[in-house]
Amino acid sequence: MPVFSFSYRPFEGKYIRRFRWWVVFLEEVRLWNRSRIFIVLFILGMLQPIARFIQIILYNAAIQDPNHPLAPLIRSVTWIKVDNELYFHFIRLQAPLVLLILLYVGAGAICADRKNRLWDIYFSKPIHWYDYLLGKLLSVVFCGFSLTFFPALILMLTDYTTKKSSTWLGLISYFPIVSDSLFFSLILVLPIALGIIAASSIFSTENITVISIVTLIIANTSLAGLLSNFMRDGNYMQVSLPVAIYFMGQRVFNIDRNIFFRTMDDINVTGMFLYIVSCCVLFLLISIIQVRKAEKG
Amino acid sequence: MDAQIETKELSKWFGEVVALNNVSVQIPSGVVGLLGPNGAGKSTFIKLALGLYRPSRGEIRILGKKPRNNFQILSILGYCPEMDHFVEEVSGFEFLYWLARYSGYHPKAAKKRVGDALERVHMVERMYDPISTYSKGMRQRIKVAQSLLHDPQILFLDEPMNGLDPTAREELFHLVIGLGNEGKTVVFSSHVLHEVERVTDTVILIYNGRVLALGKIREIRDLIQNHPRTIVIETMEPKKVYQLLSSDSNITSVNFDTQFLTVHTLDPLQTFKCINEIILEGKIPIFSFHCADEDLQSVFQYLISTHIPRGL
Amino acid sequence: MGIQIKKISNLYLDTKTSFYHALTITLRRDRFLLMSAICVLPVVIPVFVALFSRTVFRESGLDIFIRLSEQIYVHTLTPLLALFIGLIGIREEVDSLTIIYLLTRPVSRLAWVIGRFLAYMLIASFLLAIGILFTFIACVVLGSIHIDSIGIGMMSRYIGVGIMGLLGYGAISFMLGCATNYPIIIGVILFFGWEKAANFIPGIADFWTIQKYLDSMFPVLASQRYNRAVMTVLGSFQKELFFVSPLRAVITISVISAIFIFLAIWFVLWREFTKDRVVGAR
Numbered sequence: 001m002p003v004f005s006f007s008y009r010p011f012e013g014k015y016i017r018r019f020r021w022w023v024v025f026l027e028e029v030r031l032w033n034r035s036r037i038f039i040v041l042f043i044l045g046m047l048q049p050i051a052r053f054i055q056i057i058l059y060n061a062a063i064q065d066p067n068h069p070l071a072p073l074i075r076s077v078t079w080i081k082v083d084n085e086l087y088f089h090f091i092r093l094q095a096p097l098v099l100l101i102l103l104y105v106g107a108g109a110i111c112a113d114r115k116n117r118l119w120d121i122y123f124s125k126p127i128h129w130y131d132y133l134l135g136k137l138l139s140v141v142f143c144g145f146s147l148t149f150f151p152a153l154i155l156m157l158t159d160y161t162t163k164k165s166s167t168w169l170g171l172i173s174y175f176p177i178v179s180d181s182l183f184f185s186l187i188l189v190l191p192i193a194l195g196i197i198a199a200s201s202i203f204s205t206e207n208i209t210v211i212s213i214v215t216l217i218i219a220n221t222s223l224a225g226l227l228s229n230f231m232r233d234g235n236y237m238q239v240s241l242p243v244a245i246y247f248m249g250q251r252v253f254n255i256d257r258n259i260f261f262r263t264m265d266d267i268n269v270t271g272m273f274l275y276i277v278s279c280c281v282l283f284l285l286i287s288i289i290q291v292r293k294a295e296k297g
Numbered sequence: 298m299d300a301q302i303e304t305k306e307l308s309k310w311f312g313e314v315v316a317l318n319n320v321s322v323q324i325p326s327g328v329v330g331l332l333g334p335n336g337a338g339k340s341t342f343i344k345l346a347l348g349l350y351r352p353s354r355g356e357i358r359i360l361g362k363k364p365r366n367n368f369q370i371l372s373i374l375g376y377c378p379e380m381d382h383f384v385e386e387v388s389g390f391e392f393l394y395w396l397a398r399y400s401g402y403h404p405k406a407a408k409k410r411v412g413d414a415l416e417r418v419h420m421v422e423r424m425y426d427p428i429s430t431y432s433k434g435m436r437q438r439i440k441v442a443q444s445l446l447h448d449p450q451i452l453f454l455d456e457p458m459n460g461l462d463p464t465a466r467e468e469l470f471h472l473v474i475g476l477g478n479e480g481k482t483v484v485f486s487s488h489v490l491h492e493v494e495r496v497t498d499t500v501i502l503i504y505n506g507r508v509l510a511l512g513k514i515r516e517i518r519d520l521i522q523n524h525p526r527t528i529v530i531e532t533m534e535p536k537k538v539y540q541l542l543s544s545d546s547n548i549t550s551v552n553f554d555t556q557f558l559t560v561h562t563l564d565p566l567q568t569f570k571c572i573n574e575i576i577l578e579g580k581i582p583i584f585s586f587h588c589a590d591e592d593l594q595s596v597f598q599y600l601i602s603t604h605i606p607r608g609l
Numbered sequence: 610m611g612i613q614i615k616k617i618s619n620l621y622l623d624t625k626t627s628f629y630h631a632l633t634i635t636l637r638r639d640r641f642l643l644m645s646a647i648c649v650l651p652v653v654i655p656v657f658v659a660l661f662s663r664t665v666f667r668e669s670g671l672d673i674f675i676r677l678s679e680q681i682y683v684h685t686l687t688p689l690l691a692l693f694i695g696l697i698g699i700r701e702e703v704d705s706l707t708i709i710y711l712l713t714r715p716v717s718r719l720a721w722v723i724g725r726f727l728a729y730m731l732i733a734s735f736l737l738a739i740g741i742l743f744t745f746i747a748c749v750v751l752g753s754i755h756i757d758s759i760g761i762g763m764m765s766r767y768i769g770v771g772i773m774g775l776l777g778y779g780a781i782s783f784m785l786g787c788a789t790n791y792p793i794i795i796g797v798i799l800f801f802g803w804e805k806a807a808n809f810i811p812g813i814a815d816f817w818t819i820q821k822y823l824d825s826m827f828p829v830l831a832s833q834r835y836n837r838a839v840m841t842v843l844g845s846f847q848k849e850l851f852f853v854s855p856l857r858a859v860i861t862i863s864v865i866s867a868i869f870i871f872l873a874i875w876f877v878l879w880r881e882f883t884k885d886r887v888v889g890a891r
Contacts, residue, residue: 037791100794115705204385205704208640210793211692218801219647222685223654230658230673347713350881366878372715382706386637398626399714401619443710 020127024135029142032105041104042147045097049151052090053158056082060162082159087181088253090155091148091188092246098147099192103213106140106196108206110291115204119294129295133287137197144189152181184249191241191276194283201290217242235267241279244272301326301451301482302346306355309341316341318506319355324484328477330493331486333503339486340379342503343453346484347376359451372401375449377440379456379486385429389420389439392428393446400447414442417472419465433460441469451482458492470495502600509600517600526565527589530558530572537581545571559589623717627724635698635732644693648740651681655747670751677744678767682737683774683823688800690733691778696796698729699786699873708882718877722783726870729779730772737771763828770826777819777862780869787876813851819865822858 016023032038059082062074074080113119122132156174163170195216199209224240237243250256251269300323307320317338331339344350345357348365356363364370384392390411397407415424418438428436437460444452454473458466473496476483487493493500500517502509510517532538535558539551547564562568565588576583590599635641655673699722702708711721745754745764754760778800785792785799807814807821815821853861 104794203639205701207700207704207793208697210797211689211697212640212643214793214797214801215643215647215689215693218685218689219650222681223650226651226654226676226680227657229676230654231662344883349709349712349883366718368715368717371713374713376709376713378709380706384634384705384707387634395626395630396710396714398630399623399711399716401622401715 015126021131021135021138024122024127024132025139025142028105028109028136028139032139032143035104038101038104041097041101045094045101045147046151048090048093049155052086052151052155055080055086056155056159057162060159064164084177084180084253085255087152087155087177088184088249088255090152091181091184092249094148095188095242095246098144098189099217101147102140102144102189102192102196103210105143106136106193107200107209107213109136109140109197110200110287111203111205111209114294120297123295123297129288129291132295133197133291137193137287140193140196141189144193145185148189149182149185152185153178156181180252183252187248187252187276188245191245191280191283194280194287198283198286198290201287238267238272238275241276244276247272248276299325302357302359302484303361304345304355304357307342307345307352307357308354309338309345309350310353315506317345320506320508321355322501322508322511324482324501325499326480326482327499328473328483328485328497330497330500331484331503332488332490332493332500334488337488337503338506339488339503340455341506343376343455343484343486346453347371347374372447373450375444375447375452377444377452377454377457379459381433381436381440383428383436383439386427388425388427389415389431389435389442390424392439393443396443397446402447410446411442414446417445418442419468434462434465437461438465441472449481451484452476453484453486455486456488457485458487458489466492504600526562528560528562528565528568528572528586529589530560530586531556531584532558532581534581538575538583541575541581542568542571620717620720623720624724624727627716627721628728629724631698631725631728632731635694635728640693640697641732644690645736647689648686648736649743651677651740652743652747655744655751659747659751669753670748671754673751674745674748674754674763677748678741678764678771679827682741682744682767683771683827684820686737686740687771687774687823688778688796688804688819690737691729691775691782692793692796692800694733695726695729695779696782696786696792699725699783700792703786703882706883712882719874722787722870722874722877726779726783726873729783730775733775733779734768734772737775738768741768741771766826766828770823773826773859773862774819774823776866777822780866780873781819783873784869784876787873787880815850819862822853822862825853825858826855 058070059074059080062068062071065071113122123129156177160171160174196209196213199212200206203209203212221240221242224237224243227236227239238247247267248269302322302324304320304322307317308315309317320342331342333339341350345352346359346364348363348367348371351365358364359370359374362370364374393411393414394407397410398404400407402410411424412421415421418441420435420438420442423431423435428439431439437457441454441457444454457469457473461469473483473485477497483496485493485496494514498514499512500514501511502517530538533556535553535556538558539553539560542548542560545562545568547562547567548560549563550561552559560568569586572583572586575581654677655670658673702711741764745760746756748754749756749760754763781799782792782796785796789795804818804820807818
């Protein structure tokens with residue numbers, strides 16, 4: 001048998017030893033940001049930030065200039081006011097589009113890999129199940145944040161820069177709003193992203209994943225609504241995950257308006273928070289089990 | 298020629314990409330090889346023949362009739378697709394059973410046909426296992442079996458050898474040749490040249506959506522007028538043989554080896570005549586000589602190399 | 610386009626084959642189990658009320674049954690069943706590309722679509738009927754509704770309305786499944802966006818919804834539904850609702866269904882379902 005003195009050229013690049021999920025993340029982002037439908041949906045998602053941007057500039061211009069022609073009008077309209085409530089409503093109103101876009105980008109994240117037999121390729125590389133899952137999950141979360149938290153940050157920056165009395169120390173006053181927005185965005189995006197990833201790991205096609213998520217949300221909310229109506233001695237609306245997320249957002253931003261509940265007395269905030277967390281843990285467990293199964297082949 | 302499949306200026310485009318361009322061919326009965334590299338337009342041609350695609354221009358007729366949504370024509374067509382998609386949860390038997398039912402067989406007859414087809418591809422042992430547990434080769438056999446279910450008169454096999462082991466390949470070669478001998482038309486698509494050569498000597502060469510040639514391999518070869526041919530001469534004194542051949546102005550280049558002289562010529566007949574004269578003179582012993590580029594690979598490469606620069 | 614009409618006997622056989630095929634495939638799917646669970650889930654509400662409600666002002670069994678039947682079964686679960694079983698059933702063949710095995714068989718496209726539609730109707734109607742039946746029995750426990758001719762008649766009527774809903778939503782779902790590449794998104798927007806929004810648009814926009822005709826079939830006096838209070842950011846207003854008789858509603862839904870089923874068949878005949886486009890195409 002001949003023994004060759006030359007073999008394959010050794011790899012001269014650098015192996016990534018940590019953060020291997022980054023490759024999966026980049027691959028996923030690269031996949032959906034080329035799609036025309038994603039671009040259209042994203043543009044739709046950017047309409048509100050643009051409107052809010054104009055609102056902040058107009059409001060700050062009018063409120064700081066007593067001679068501004070629009071000043072009396074802007075002062076008289078309460079909902080145009082720029083305060084922490086603006087960021088709450090901004091993130092809240094983004095929620096339907098966030099769900100739609102996350103369904104679009106996340107529904108096929110895992111099931112398409114299974115359908116196209118890409119698992120064999122992924123797991124033949126030095127990528128573990130946690131790199132794969134983390135990459136997929138973070139790409140969906142990143143997409144959600146790019147419609148909620150990141151634009152909110154830009155809006156805060158706009159607010160800060162358009163205020164005449166802005167000082168460097170004034171930036172500190174934004175920290176509570178930044179943390180509130182981050183928390184609300186996280187509590188909105190993470191359960192949706194985890195739910196979609198879990199459904200994508202269970203079901204065979206994107207369509208089934210989407211309809212399963214929609215079914216669960218509608219069934220959960222409808223039943224909670226009816227239970228709340230029939231059971232007049234308790235606030236059963238808390239059972240609805242979307243309502244729980246909405247209410248947690250209200251709590252974070254200290255907004256006391258009551259929309260879904262008859263009384264605010266018997267609402268268990270900790271219980272609601274734990275309900276959201278347990279849903280996330282359940283979704284995560286489902287995803288982990290499925291992806292680990294895939295890794296084992 | 299009794300054309301089973303006939304196309305006239307058949308074209309198919311997807312947006313700006315032309316998949317098939319102005320194809321006019323007549324395919325006779327027997328086994329016909331559809332040969333071309335990946336992305337040449339073979340699968341598009343087959344799908345147009347099956348009526349899965351509508352032609353963008355021109356027409357395709359099977360036994361004189363348009364195939365799209367034509368149930369009479371579809372009942373005599375069999376198709377083994379290239380892609381690998383199944384209802385994964387069902388068994389091979391059940392998958393084929395429902396396709397047999399769709400082909401018009403009653404339950405009892407359908408079961409019998411499925412049994413026969415699975416036996417033909419040696420899948421009886423595993424027929425009740427879910428398709429998701431099958432290997433690539435087994436899935437390929439199931440695809441071939443479903444195409445044979447209703448004993449079609451015209452069969453389209455789109456790259457059927459993919460994933461098959463050598464034994465299964467051999468069996469499929471025999472199966473295809475057998476079907477051809479039975480008088481059926483088998484369109485056998487492949488990008489691997491020797492696969493096609495094993496089952497037929499009639500080929501359609503497709504490249505970039507155009508038909509480069511159609512006919513017997515030798516006939517195609519003869520069509521190539523100015524194609525320099527390679528002749529390998531086995532001799533102990535290759536340099537002396539070359540000196541004697543140097544009078545032949547058709548020789549374009551030569552290569553020497555210790556025992557071989559490889560000659561590229563524009564007119565092989567003239568060069569063969571010269572070699573014969575050398576042998577008859579008997580001065581230099583020539584052990585053997587043969588044309589080295591008469592196989593399909595050479596024909597194909599020649600056709601591609603001459604057609605690509607013309608702006609295909 | 611040359612649509613070849615086969616003999617009736619062949620059409621019947623093709624429909625039967627398509628029907629049984631769809632039935633056997635759908636019944637073993639995970640989503641059938643999920644949908645079965647969701648259909649019987651509303652039963653927990655009357656049970657919950659009976660076991661845990663302490664208030665003296667709790668709703669009666671009759672009220673709970675009516676609201677569950679209307680709001681959950683007819684308005685929510687009917688379109689969901691249409692999307693989940695009808696649309697996904699036909700879309701699965703397209704997405705997994707197994708449709709090309711069927712399209713290369715001498716099976717009538719008309720029979721294939723109708724067979725699948727009948728299978729969907731049978732499965733979805735069964736799930737809906739079982740759900741409504743269990744809910745009815747659970748509500749009987751709460752009182753003010755009994756297992757007598759009136760109670761059973763009311764339950765049957767709700768089942769009938771649900772089946773009409775499945776017919777209308779199902780036909781639209783089938784058409785979407787055959788016509789578009791993003792049927793679920795469009796279906797959700799149509800059934801849970803447009804259908805709900807149209808109720809709040811002044812005028813006759815609600816005539817362009819299935820829900821309008823389903824509401825007309827409910828066994829409650831239609832006069833109670835003449836006006837609807839609509840609350841908006843700018844204020845609230847009364848929307849006048851126009852009455853449609855139950856018979857007209859049944860005819861309208863039947864016609865709508867026939868049109869959409871015809872469109873679904875036309876799309877199956879017309880579209881090219883093979884996705885593997887030529888190299889370089891987008």
